[in-house]
Amino acid sequence: MGWAPWFGVSGGRAALRSPISCIARNPDHLDLFVTGTDGGIYSTWWDASSGWAGWFSVSGGRAALGSPITCVARNPNHLDLFVVGTDGGIYSTWWDASSGWAGWFQVSGGRAALGSRVEVVARNPDHLDLFVTGTDGGIYSTWWDASSGWAGWFSVSDGRAALGSPVTAIARNPDHLDLFVTGTDGGIYSTWWDASSGWAGWFSVSGGRAHLGAPITAIARNPNHLDLFVTGTDGRIYSTWWDAASGWAGWFNVSGGAAAPRSRINVVARNPNHLDLFVTGTDGRIYSTWWDAASGWGGWFNVSGGAAALSSPIDVVSRYPDHLDLFVTGTDGGIYSTWWHQTEALRVHVKVLTEPTSVTRAQMIQSMQDVHRAAGIDVVVASTETLNLPLLTDLDVGACTRGSTTAEQNQLFGNRNNAGTDDLCVYFVRSTVPPLNGCAAHPGTQWSAVVTSVASPWTLGHECGHVLDLPHVAPTDRLMMGGGTWNITNPPPDLAQSEIDTMLAHRLVR
Amino acid sequence: MERDELRKALDRDELDYPALASEAGPESIDDLEALVAEDEPRIAPKAAYLAALIDADGSDRVVDLAARSRHDVVRASAAAALGSLTQGRAAPIADRLLADPDAGIRARTVKSVGLLGGEIQGSLRKVADEDDDPGVRALAEELIAD
Numbered sequence: 026m027g028w029a030p031w032f033g034v035s036g037g038r039a040a041l042r043s044p045i046s047c048i049a050r051n052p053d054h055l056d057l058f059v060t061g062t063d064g065g066i067y068s069t070w071w072d073a074s075s076g077w078a079g080w081f082s083v084s085g086g087r088a089a090l091g092s093p094i095t096c097v098a099r100n101p102n103h104l105d106l107f108v109v110g111t112d113g114g115i116y117s118t119w120w121d122a123s124s125g126w127a128g129w130f131q132v133s134g135g136r137a138a139l140g141s142r143v144e145v146v147a148r149n150p151d152h153l154d155l156f157v158t159g160t161d162g163g164i165y166s167t168w169w170d171a172s173s174g175w176a177g178w179f180s181v182s183d184g185r186a187a188l189g190s191p192v193t194a195i196a197r198n199p200d201h202l203d204l205f206v207t208g209t210d211g212g213i214y215s216t217w218w219d220a221s222s223g224w225a226g227w228f229s230v231s232g233g234r235a236h237l238g239a240p241i242t243a244i245a246r247n248p249n250h251l252d253l254f255v256t257g258t259d260g261r262i263y264s265t266w267w268d269a270a271s272g273w274a275g276w277f278n279v280s281g282g283a284a285a286p287r288s289r290i291n292v293v294a295r296n297p298n299h300l301d302l303f304v305t306g307t308d309g310r311i312y313s314t315w316w317d318a319a320s321g322w323g324g325w326f327n328v329s330g331g332a333a334a335l336s337s338p339i340d341v342v343s344r345y346p347d348h349l350d351l352f353v354t355g356t357d358g359g360i361y362s363t364w365w366h367q368t369e370a371l372r373v374h375v376k377v378l379t380e381p382t383s384v385t386r387a388q389m390i391q392s393m394q395d396v397h398r399a400a401g402i403d404v405v406v407a408s409t410e411t412l413n414l415p416l417l418t419d420l421d422v423g424a425c426t427r428g429s430t431t432a433e434q435n436q437l438f439g440n441r442n443n444a445g446t447d448d449l450c451v452y453f454v455r456s457t458v459p460p461l462n463g464c465a466a467h468p469g470t471q472w473s474a475v476v477t478s479v480a481s482p483w484t485l486g487h488e489c490g491h492v493l494d495l496p497h498v499a500p501t502d503r504l505m506m507g508g509g510t511w512n513i514t515n516p517p518p519d520l521a522q523s524e525i526d527t528m529l530a531h532r533l534v535r
Numbered sequence: 536m537e538r539d540e541l542r543k544a545l546d547r548d549e550l551d552y553p554a555l556a557s558e559a560g561p562e563s564i565d566d567l568e569a570l571v572a573e574d575e576p577r578i579a580p581k582a583a584y585l586a587a588l589i590d591a592d593g594s595d596r597v598v599d600l601a602a603r604s605r606h607d608v609v610r611a612s613a614a615a616a617l618g619s620l621t622q623g624r625a626a627p628i629a630d631r632l633l634a635d636p637d638a639g640i641r642a643r644t645v646k647s648v649g650l651l652g653g654e655i656q657g658s659l660r661k662v663a664d665e666d667d668d669p670g671v672r673a674l675a676e677e678l679i680a681d
Contacts, residue, residue: 382608383577416642416670419611425549455639456608458615460580462548478608479577484548509547511577 027368027403028329034352035069035077037360038062040090041334044289045352045360050098052344057352058083058094058106059360066094066108084118084126087111089139099150107132107143107155115143115157133167133175136160142191142240148199156181156192156204164192164206182216182224185209187237197245205230205241205253213241213255231265231273234258236286246294254279254290254302262290262304280314280322283307285335295346303328303339303351311339311353329363332356368401369534372448373489375409376440378418379455382478386453389476393486395517396504400525402534404489408443418455420475425457425464427491434466438473447533449492451476451485462510465491472533483510483518493531495524538566545570545581552588561591568597574604580612587616595624602628607637614640618647622655633658638668645671649678 039045039059046058053073061067066086071077088094088108095107102122110116115135120126137143137157144156151171159165164184169175186192186206193205200220208214213233218224235241235255242254249269257263262282267273284290284304291303298318306312311331315323333339333353340352347367355361373390380386394404414437421433430438437452444450449472457464462480465488467473474488487510497507504510504518520528528534536544536559544555559567567589570582583601586594598620601613614632617625625647632644645662648655656679663675 415639415668416674418639419615419643421646424551456580456611456615458643459550459552460584460612460615461550464549479580481548487548507547507549508543511546512543 027366027398027401029364029366030329031331031355031361031363034360034362035079037067037069037080038358039354039360041354041356041358042337043091043354044093044338045340045354046094046096047340047342047350047352048096048098048104049342049344049350050101050104055342055344055350056096056104057360058096059354060088060090060092060094060108062090062358064088064090064111066106084128086116086118086129092140093142095143095145097145097147097153099147099153105145105147105153107145109137109139109141109143109157111139113137113139113160115155133177135165135167135178138189141189144192144194146194146196146202148196148202154194154196154202156194158186158188158190158192158206160188162186162188162209164204182226184214184216184227190238191240193241193243195243195245195251197248197251203243203251205243207235207237207239207241207255209237211235211237211258213253231275233263233265233276239287240289242290242292244292244294244300246297246300252292252300254292256284256286256288256290256304258286260284260286260307262302280324282312282314282325288336289338291339291341293341293343293349295343295349301341301343301349303341305333305335305337305339305353307335309333309335309356311337311351331361331363366401368398368403369529370403370405371397371489371493371528371534372405372407372445374407374441374444374448374450376450376452377409377411378414378437378453379478381453381476381480383480384482388482389480389485392482392517393489396483396486396520397528399517400520400528402525402528407448410440410442412440412452414440419458420452420454420456421458422461422464422466422475425461425466427466428469430466430468434473434475435468437475438467438471441471446470447535448472449474449489449533451489454478463488465489467492481509481511481513483513483516486518490520490524490528493528493533495527536563536566538569541566541582542570542578545578545585550581552585556585556588559585559589561589561593564589564591564593564597568593568600571597571600571604571609574606574609576606576608579604579606579609583609583612584616584619587619590619590621595620595628598624599628599631602631607640610635610637611640611643614643614647616647617644618650620651622651622653625651626655626658629655629658633662638666638671641666641668642671642674645675645678649681 055071066083067080104120114131116129153169165178202218214227251267263276265276300316312325314325349365423431452475463476463484465474502515567582567586586597659675
């Protein structure tokens with residue numbers, strides 16, 4: 026899959042572990058918010074048309090180092106921000122496309138411990154609900170409605186939590202809220218509000234437990250389903266779910282994952298049948314795993330070599346179902362981002378009779394991966410096998426014409442260990458008869474190509490291009506140039522859009 | 536064709552040898568010999584094979600030069616090229632290549648000799664009886680039986 030390298034976001038810096046809040050008001054725009062190293066509240070934005078802007082102070086706002094800034098977009102032209110200020114007051118400001126940034130104001134006199142997270146949900150474009158653990162450990166809420174303005178704070182069903190505990194709120198539908206928090210006894214609790222019945226009492230969620238103050242992450246993939254994530258008391262990452270049809274399930278460890286106590290698990294649902302999780306692991310590396318309705322949970326993997334201080338939250342936004350943007354404060358206090366964009370994959374199985382001598386096999390594979398990546402195709406080396414077939418390493422390929430193969434080719438191509446029906450096998454041989462750099466002729470759908478020991482760095486990609494139905498072309502800066510890939514000019518060679526379209530349409534690319 | 540044109544034509548990933556042989560013609564043999572003499576694994580195998588396909592005076596000289604290369608990939612090409620020479624031109628080169636230390640090259644030589652047929656096939660008996668590699672022996676036996 027297509028993860029980009031991490032990059033610094035406009036030179037921004039923050040205290041280690043500072044959360045970066047990101048919101049996509051529309052699919053081609055991102056707004057970021059963070060408390061900077063001087064306690065100022067800063068923002069930057071990215072727009073598809075102009076790239077990243079510089080950081081700027083948001084109306085002179087200030088907060089304790091590391092304080093989370095929460096943000097909501099009630100509509101694409103409006104943002105509301107919330108933070109606990111340096112005096113413990115709960116403050117808000119807003120940005121509107123028509124008027125720009127407003128000044129900060131205290132929300133109904135509310136107060137919380139320094140650094141507390143102010144949770145906000147917009148159930149509809151004209152309504153906000155706020156939740157926070159107050160200075161007395163009570164769980165409080167207030168709301169804003171376009172028709173009536175800000176209400177006073179009230180206790181949510183007498184709930185309590187350790188000072189600074191984040192309260193998680195989610196609206197599965199506009200008339201329903203679900204809240205989650207780690208209670209004063211370390212139990213994981215929930216309550217709900219429904220327009221028809223008001224607030225319910227708190228209840229334990231399947232007996233779950235976590236360290237005091239541990240954040241509970243909740244996501245609704247659809248209006249009748251909730252998924253929860255938390256770092257448990259043993260440092261392992263746990264999940265449970267609620268479904269309208271079956272109620273609450275038991276907690277389970279997610280793919281063996283672990284993190285420092287109180288680590289926030291960030292999750293995004295790119296579509297209703299897929300979840301992506303992000304967390305800083307116990308070794309300080311940034312990890313991800315996924316759940317897909319078709320395949321279940323995947324294993325954890327390090328995201329582009331990224332690292333951060335233990336417990337650093339990884340904020341994630343999915344602007345499109347095939348795109349993710351990640352943000353984190355890195356180990357040096359720099360604010361970093363990476364993105365993932367879904368690409369198609371070509372699975373290649375490497376069969377080695379003779380190693381290349383002109384360039385290394387690794388160079389050939391890397392060269393092919395580089396060219397194809399630019400076309401949005403990941404070349405995945407699914408397996409590598411050595412074949413001890415000395416009588417086939419100088420392979421008779423006949424005229425090397427499409428659909429016509431020799432007895433020797435048929436014999437060699439019968440070696441397809443590990444390869445699926447729609448996988449490509451590439452055979453590294455010493456030479457062909459007659460002498461070629463490679464040959465893509467293969468019988469029917471037994472997808473195969475041979476590459477010889479004197480091939481160029483680009484021959485592998487060139488021959489695989491033939492398998493994917495690409496013909497020779499004249500321009501010398503193209504992968505499929507017929508004049509010999511040793512003579513490609515201006516490397517790496519290009520693929521024309523029409524060639525990319527042809528490759529993407531091939532059944533091997535999926 | 537000039538030598539550089541020939542080199543350029545041979546430096547393609549895939550070649551149409553029959554068409555190139557027609558285009559280059561017997562007058563290219565000296566240039567092909569020079570290209571084989573350079574002993575560059577990227578070009579020499581193709582030059583030797585093309586020279587044999589042209590089958591002119593001097594073709595055997597070019598293939599013989601390839602058969603003496605320090606690069607196994609060039610000698611492998613000479614072994615394949617034998618099949619395009621006449622029996623008389625191929626025989627002494629076949630003797631050399633059937634004694635090559637590389638089993639793959641000996642096997643390819645056996646196949647080329649099998650293609651040529653006639654008296655030269657007498658050399659296969661010795662291979663079938665004495666070659667170190669059981670695969671090469673079996674291949675020679677199979678061709679004798681045919």
